[in-house]
Structure formats: C-alpha cells, structure tokens
Amino acid sequence: MSRIYIPHDTVAVALGADDVADAVSQLCPDAEVVRTGSRGLFWLEPMIEVDTADGRKAYGPVTVDDVASLVSAGFADGGDHPFGLGPTEDIPFLKNQERLTFARCGVADPLSLADYEAHGGLKGLHKALEMTAKDISEQVMASGLRGRGGAAFPAGIKWRTVLGAVADQKYIVCNADEGDSGTFADRMIMEGDPFALIEGMIIAGLGTGAAKGFVYLRSEYPVAKRVFAEALAHAYDAGLLGDNVLKSGKPFDLELFMGAGAYICGEETSLLESLEGKRGEVRAKPPLPALEGLNGKPTLVHNVISLCAVPTILAEGADYYKDFGMGRSTGTMPFQLAGNVLRGGLVEKAFGVTLRELVNEFGGGTRSGLPVKAAQVGGPLGAYLPPDLFDTPMDYESFAEIGAGVGHGGIVVFDETADMAAQAKYAFDFCAAESCGKCTPCRIGAVRGSEVMAKVMKGEDRETNIDLITDLLEVMEDGSLCAMGGMTPVPVKSVLRHFADEVMTPQAVSSGKGAAS
Amino acid sequence: MADDVAHTIPALDAIIAPYVDKTGGLMCALNALQAELGYIDAAATARLADAFNLTKAEVKGVISFYEDFTTRPRGKHVIRICQAEACQSVGARTLTQHATEKLGIGLGETTKDGRVTLEPVYCLGLCANGPAVMADGKVKAQVTEAAFDKLAGVEGDGA
Known part of the structure; x- marks a missing residue:
C-alpha cells in the first residue's frame, strides 16, 4: 500500500x-x-x-x-x-540546510509515537533517564545552547539555577506565544513534530527537578492547538507522560494552556502572570523566574525551539551540537523567511550564514520581483537592515555590533515600494496596541512616538521632531521594564539610521500607494 | 451561541466549575465562556468573581486585557486581517482598506446587520504567505481582494 x-x-x-x-x-x-x-x-x-x-x-x-x-x-x-x-x-x-531540530518535521507522522521513535525520537530521553539531574543540566550548559525565543540567554545557566533552587514544587514552562511577525518556527514544530517538544520538556524536568510543565500557546494558532493536544493525549496513553515516565518511576505532567490574544504574553514574566490567570502585566526582575516564577516557585521558562533542541543535545552529545555555529552562537537556528520573498519558509542553518545567503539564495529575492529595500530581522522589535548590511553573519554577536538582533530568527523582506517612515511609525503603533501598560515609558512613549512620527511624515519641522523622537527612544530604552518598550526603539532607530534620506526628504511623505502601503 | 437561556446562573457555573482549582483557572474559564457563549457579560463576570474569590473589577481587568475576550457579542462572522509587518510587505494595508470600505466599518467594528465583525490580528504565523486572514477560525493565505469579498460574502456588492 x-x-x-x-x-x-x-x-x-x-x-x-x-x-x-x-x-x-x-x-x-x-x-x-x-x-x-x-x-x-x-x-x-x-x-x-x-x-x-x-x-x-x-x-x-x-x-x-x-x-x-x-x-x-x-x-x-x-x-x-x-x-x-x-x-x-x-x-x-x-x-542546503542543516536540520537538527527540524529533522523530522514534514517527514514523520507527527501523531505516531512509533514513527517518532523510528526517526530517532526518545533517544535523548532514554539517555537522560540514566543520568543525574546535574549531568543533564551540565550537558545543556556544555552545548552552549542559548534561548531561541529572542533574548539568547545561556540555557545552561537557567537550568543550573532552577536545579539549585530548593522548593517543594518546580515548573517547566514552554513559551509558545510566538507573536513576532515573520516567525512561525514554534508553530511549525508543534504541528509537525510535537513529541520533540514533549520530550524536550520531560528532559528539562529531569535536569532541573521539576515534575510539572505547561505549554503556553497563543490562540492565533488553532491548528497547533489541535495537533499538540492530540499528541499530549497519545503521550499520556503511551506512558511517556504521567506518574511513571517510560516506567522509570519518575513523574512528569504536562498541560496545554491557551492564551487569549496578547503579544506581551510572549515576555516571560507577563506569560507567568497570564498563566496564573491574571492580566499579562510584566513583573520587575529580580526576582528571576528561575527562582520565583509560576506561583512563586522556581520555574524554567524556555521558548519552544530551545526545548526542541534539547533531545538532540542529549542524544548526540553537547559536542556534536556545539560543532555547529560560530563563536558564542553555537548550534543551529531555524531562520524564517517571510514577507515579500519569492521562496518563503524555514531554513535551519548553523549560525554564521549571512543574511544575503538567506534572502537572495534561499529566498530568491522578492515575491514582487522588485529590488529588496530592507529586511527586518527578529520580529517587531528587530532592526530594518538595508542590503548593504546583508553580508553580516547571522550570529548573536555580529548582529549586536550593527545595532540589530537575531531574535527568534524571523526575517521579513520588503521591496522598494516600502515606506520606511511608515514602518517606523508602525513600530510605535504596535507598541501602543500591545503594551501591557505597567510602565510609563512604554505606555505613554509609544503613543507620543507615533504622534511625532506622523508629524515627521507630514513634513512638519522634521529636524526638531526627529530630535524629540531620539530623546524619547533613549527614555524608552533605558526606562522600560521589559523588552517591549525597551526594544521598540530598535526598528525606529534602524530606520532613522539606514533610511535617513528617505525620512528627511519631502518625497518620503506617505503616498499610501505601493505593495507595502 | 449567545442566547439568554445559556446565561442562567447554573449554566454559567457549570462552565466555570472545572477550572476553579486549576493554575490560571480564570483564564481557562474565560476562554471556555467566550467559546461557549460568544461573549462574557455582567452575569458571567459576577459568577467568575464569586468562583475565584475576586472582585468584579479584578475579573473585568483580566477580560479587558485580552483581545479574545469580549463583553458584547461579535457579529455572526468574524474576519480577522493580519496587520503585522510580514503581511504589510505584501499588501495587508491595501487589503485592510478594501475590507473596511467594502463592509463600511472600521477594524474592531460590526456591520449594522450584525453579520460581520472585522478585527485586526497581529500575526497568524502565515508570514511567508501573506496577506493572511482568519475567517470564523479558519486560516486563509495569500488573500486577494476578490478572495476577501468571497469570505465576507460581499461578492459583487458595489461598495
């Protein structure tokens, strides 16, 4: 058959x-x-x-x-x-990809545990079940894995912290609130290889001494919700989850928890508030979630892709994983080609691939056929980069040097019809719409920024208003509680820096025409 | 969907009860109420406050924080158009303008006959295949103006 x-x-x-x-x-x-x-x-x-x-x-x-x-x-x-x-x-x-995390995605039957094992699944968990918690978390430390959600914090340090915390209850929380425009890696793997996330979370539980996990999934992903919920049921039926994980005598329970349409809940402390049934307002740090997270207990919060990388690290060893990548950016990253791109999709590559290779060679340029004007890397809080910076290697340090970030690996391509001043204004508008409202620089700054940017676009007193925006950006950057207000300046600054001529000349007045308008 | 019979106190309590002792139970209960009844009214808010030992103001605070929760019924059909960057780069702004003109309503509004509610959404994860739309919970990619008209049931309308 x-x-x-x-x-x-x-x-x-x-x-x-x-x-x-x-x-x-x-x-x-x-x-x-x-x-x-x-x-x-x-x-x-x-x-x-x-x-x-x-x-x-x-x-x-x-x-x-x-x-x-x-x-x-x-x-x-x-x-x-x-x-x-x-x-x-x-x-x-x-x-031309290096698929470690996405090796099974699109290949295996995502809802068959037998197929999952036949394609190398559960190998990491079987190894972990033979190891001490300390050895597991040290493997993750040695792999050099950094958080794939955007902040790029060394995963091993979080694991050590949670493991070292003494508490009657600890949690593993998976952040599947993938709200960045231009990203879909979390969604794809939850729909295409959900057991990988389940396995990664169980290993995280074993490595930190937590027996309970939650996956916080955004409501905009109904297909991922259906597939993952079904995978969870299979995992319980097969004894992968529950009181006795694979008959090891060790427990691990996992629940799927649905968000309700709030971008800010992708910020880890906001997510924890939401998971406690509250408004998703960010918490001041410290205390770190690793010490006082969900319900005040030590909590390991990781993005989907970070957790999905863990089974490979355990199965093949930290050195194997570490051999991919460059410098302090080890392993692979699922880059996501999006927006006005001819061949859009997911490209898992070792860190160090250039933006040019991704946009031009993998992506084939724009879908419209017009020249590329900019790529926004790293979601709504990421920089707009012009093609003359496309030779920058995609790794955390090289991107930081050009005032940008890799974020969650989303790359949104814009063709020459894009109105860059409008994109800068949108960064403020998005922040105004999605700010949790707790801190003033973000709540008020976003609204004022949008108003002033509108004046610039109308040609009103450009120089003075740009100065005002520059001041405002400094306040938001230094004074905001979290990355929402703190990094909204990134896309705005990148537009002011790389597309200054366009913003400062009368022709830049938004015409309301073109593909990107 | 939303009818007054479903909003009786026992009916509300039955929806809320499974979540009362759970972590984040209020969010789960709100999601369940929204799905079952189509909106969360004052009666439901009062029952939630009672069940979770909160003030009504606290419950309202949570409801108002999340886009998915509404205190009034949405239209019979809900169409959400992605407003985020990836969709902007392939014409989401033009599509949104077309949609609002064709339906004669702004984003976040419902047509007078209660047939269609138009909402903004920030990313559906279809970022390589925009503009993206969710119509009554179903995702649609590469939505043209003609495809939108079909989804909204306004084909051939001279707007």
Whole structure:
C-alpha cells in the first residue's frame, strides 16, 4: 500500500491542503494518507510527497483541481507530472540546510509515537533517564545552547539555577506565544513534530527537578492547538507522560494552556502572570523566574525551539551540537523567511550564514520581483537592515555590533515600494496596541512616538521632531521594564539610521500607494 | 451561541466549575465562556468573581486585557486581517482598506446587520504567505481582494 504524505501545517491548510487530502483519499482508496507537518517550503504548499524506490518524491503546489491529473500520472508511484519536484531531499532549498531540530518535521507522522521513535525520537530521553539531574543540566550548559525565543540567554545557566533552587514544587514552562511577525518556527514544530517538544520538556524536568510543565500557546494558532493536544493525549496513553515516565518511576505532567490574544504574553514574566490567570502585566526582575516564577516557585521558562533542541543535545552529545555555529552562537537556528520573498519558509542553518545567503539564495529575492529595500530581522522589535548590511553573519554577536538582533530568527523582506517612515511609525503603533501598560515609558512613549512620527511624515519641522523622537527612544530604552518598550526603539532607530534620506526628504511623505502601503 | 437561556446562573457555573482549582483557572474559564457563549457579560463576570474569590473589577481587568475576550457579542462572522509587518510587505494595508470600505466599518467594528465583525490580528504565523486572514477560525493565505469579498460574502456588492 502506498503512503501519501499531505501536510496539515497551517500554511498548507490555509492554501487548501484539507480539500486536497479529501480528494486524494477519494481517488486513491488503496493509499494511506498521512497528514504530516510541513517541510517548510512554503511557496510550494500544499506540497505532497510519496514513497518511491528512490526515496520520497514531492509534488507541489497542488490544489484540489490538480488531484485528478496527478492520479492519472500515477503520482502515488512517483509518476511524472508538471508539478513534480523530484526527490524531496534534493530540492536545493532543503538540501542546503542543516536540520537538527527540524529533522523530522514534514517527514514523520507527527501523531505516531512509533514513527517518532523510528526517526530517532526518545533517544535523548532514554539517555537522560540514566543520568543525574546535574549531568543533564551540565550537558545543556556544555552545548552552549542559548534561548531561541529572542533574548539568547545561556540555557545552561537557567537550568543550573532552577536545579539549585530548593522548593517543594518546580515548573517547566514552554513559551509558545510566538507573536513576532515573520516567525512561525514554534508553530511549525508543534504541528509537525510535537513529541520533540514533549520530550524536550520531560528532559528539562529531569535536569532541573521539576515534575510539572505547561505549554503556553497563543490562540492565533488553532491548528497547533489541535495537533499538540492530540499528541499530549497519545503521550499520556503511551506512558511517556504521567506518574511513571517510560516506567522509570519518575513523574512528569504536562498541560496545554491557551492564551487569549496578547503579544506581551510572549515576555516571560507577563506569560507567568497570564498563566496564573491574571492580566499579562510584566513583573520587575529580580526576582528571576528561575527562582520565583509560576506561583512563586522556581520555574524554567524556555521558548519552544530551545526545548526542541534539547533531545538532540542529549542524544548526540553537547559536542556534536556545539560543532555547529560560530563563536558564542553555537548550534543551529531555524531562520524564517517571510514577507515579500519569492521562496518563503524555514531554513535551519548553523549560525554564521549571512543574511544575503538567506534572502537572495534561499529566498530568491522578492515575491514582487522588485529590488529588496530592507529586511527586518527578529520580529517587531528587530532592526530594518538595508542590503548593504546583508553580508553580516547571522550570529548573536555580529548582529549586536550593527545595532540589530537575531531574535527568534524571523526575517521579513520588503521591496522598494516600502515606506520606511511608515514602518517606523508602525513600530510605535504596535507598541501602543500591545503594551501591557505597567510602565510609563512604554505606555505613554509609544503613543507620543507615533504622534511625532506622523508629524515627521507630514513634513512638519522634521529636524526638531526627529530630535524629540531620539530623546524619547533613549527614555524608552533605558526606562522600560521589559523588552517591549525597551526594544521598540530598535526598528525606529534602524530606520532613522539606514533610511535617513528617505525620512528627511519631502518625497518620503506617505503616498499610501505601493505593495507595502 | 449567545442566547439568554445559556446565561442562567447554573449554566454559567457549570462552565466555570472545572477550572476553579486549576493554575490560571480564570483564564481557562474565560476562554471556555467566550467559546461557549460568544461573549462574557455582567452575569458571567459576577459568577467568575464569586468562583475565584475576586472582585468584579479584578475579573473585568483580566477580560479587558485580552483581545479574545469580549463583553458584547461579535457579529455572526468574524474576519480577522493580519496587520503585522510580514503581511504589510505584501499588501495587508491595501487589503485592510478594501475590507473596511467594502463592509463600511472600521477594524474592531460590526456591520449594522450584525453579520460581520472585522478585527485586526497581529500575526497568524502565515508570514511567508501573506496577506493572511482568519475567517470564523479558519486560516486563509495569500488573500486577494476578490478572495476577501468571497469570505465576507460581499461578492459583487458595489461598495
């Protein structure tokens, strides 16, 4: 019986994959349709794959109207068709990646624990179950893993801190409130390889002495919610979670917790407040969540991707992981190509790849075909970079040197029609909409910043108003409680620095036209 | 969906009860009420305050913090258009303008007949395939103006 793989990933579904799957099931009654995650080649979605003697072959993008012709072409056995993409692994976009964390995504059946194990899953957990908590957290320390959510804090230090804290209860909290525009790695892996996150969280529990975990997921991700909830149920049924993890005698419980539409809850202390059922207002630090986190107990808070990197580190060893990357940015990073890009999707590469390679070679330039004007790296709090900075290697230190950040790895491409002053104003508007309101620089600063930027765009007293904005940015940067107010200046400053001519000349007055307006 | 029968005290308490002793129970209860009833009214707020030993003001504070919670019913159909950068780079602003003109309402508003509520959303994770829209909980990618009209049921309307 042939197997046909059709993604249930949000992107594929948004482009009609469910209808394609129904049509394939109907026209190929003898085939087994497996709903997988996405390979992350989003311009080819819905991309369907089949098993052949030469490995997996791909076809895409497939709409429901194409299914009949695919069937006539004998696609289930790898038959030729105009949408044929050849062996999946040979597609250059995929072939040139280094997939550690996303190795199974789009390949294995995300809801089959047997398939997960057959593709190398649970190897890390089995090893961890033989180790002491201290040895586990020291492995993570030695791997050099840094938080993938955006702050890039050394993971091992957090693990040590939580392990060292004495308490009757500790927690592992996974931050799946992936609100940055241009990012979808958390969503993709929760839809495509949810057991990897579950395994990573159990290992984190073993490494820090915590027996209870929560995954805080944003409500904008209904597909991830459905898939992850189903994976959780399977994990309990199989004895992977519960009182006796894989019959080791050790307990670990995991709950899925839904957010309700607040970007700020991606900030770890705001997330903890929300997880306690409160308004998601950020907390002052200290105390660190590692010592006083959820319900006042020691809590390890990590982004999805950080936790999903852990099974590989345990399975293959810290040195194996550390050999990827450069300098103090070790391992791989799932970069996400988004916005006005020809070939958008997920590129997992070792740190050190340049923005040019990502945007031009993987991404193929803009979708509109117009020249690239800027790429915003690292979400709404990330810098807009012009192409002459695209040779900067993507690693934490090199990006810090140019006043930018890698963040959660999102790269949003803009073509030449982008109005950069409008983008700077939007940074303030977004901060005004999403600020939790607790500290003044963020709550008031964002509103005032937007007002003053509007004046600049109208050409009112540009020099004076830019001075005013520069002052305001300093106050927000130094005086805000968290990264929301503290880093909203990053995109604004980058526009003022790299696109000053455009902001300062009369032609920059927003015309309200063009693809980006 | 929202009808007065469902808002009786026993009905409200039945929805709230499973979450009372849980970590973050108030958020879970609010999500459940919003899903079951379509909005969270004064009666529900009072029951929540009672169940979680909070003041009504504290419960209202939580409700008002999160975009998903509403104190009035939304329209029959809810269409959310992504306003974030990745979608902006491929025309989300133009699409939003088209949507507001076509429906004659702004973001966050409901058509007079109560048929459609238009809302902004900041990222649906479809950042390589924008502009992205969520229509009645279903995600849609690369949404053109024509595709929007179809989703909103306003095809051929001369707006």
